[in-house]
Amino acid sequence: MSIASARTHPLANWLLFPAFLHNAVLSPLLGSPELYAEIYDVVALALQAFVMPWWSKISRYDKQFLPEIIRVLAAVVRTLNVRIQAAQLIPLFVHVPVILTHHYRDYRNAIHAKVHI
Numbered sequence: 878m879s880i881a882s883a884r885t886h887p888l889a890n891w892l893l894f895p896a897f898l899h900n901a902v903l904s905p906l907l908g909s910p911e912l913y914a915e916i917y918d919v920v921a922l923a924l925q926a927f928v929m930p931w932w933s934k935i936s937r938y939d940k941q942f943l944p945e946i947i948r949v950l951a952a953v954v955r956t957l958n959v960r961i962q963a964a965q966l967i968p969l970f971v972h973v974p975v976i977l978t979h980h981y982r983d984y985r986n987a988i989h990a991k992v993h994i
Contacts (some may be wrong), residue, residue: 889917889947893908920950 906913924943932942961967 889914889921902953904948907952907958916954917947920947 906916928943928946932939936942941947
């Protein structure tokens with residue numbers, strides 16, 4: 878059981894929604910409820926860290942901005958999921974870790990060779 882599924886109120890609700898909406902139900906994204914709860918938590922932490930610092934300087938009383946971003950991101954993720962499944966791109970994603978590993982090793986080798994020149 879994941880941490881998000883063990884909680885009665887996911888982290889995303891606490892970070893993104895006003896106090897009176899802590900019991901708000903997040904719309905499903907991908908797969909199981911545990912998975913989309915984790916995705917919402919990551920997005921909530923990212924928005925809290927990267928959007929709230931500048932948004933709170935613009936409007937500290939607007940509490941609907943972050944929930945609206947979440948709503949738009951959820952719609953985008955669901956649409957992308959449908960399109961990826963329709964295009965059968967999932968087999969391509971199987972090779973992404975291998976490609977990234979090769980890229981990382983090549984980069985490290987190039988840096989190492991440059992240092993020793």
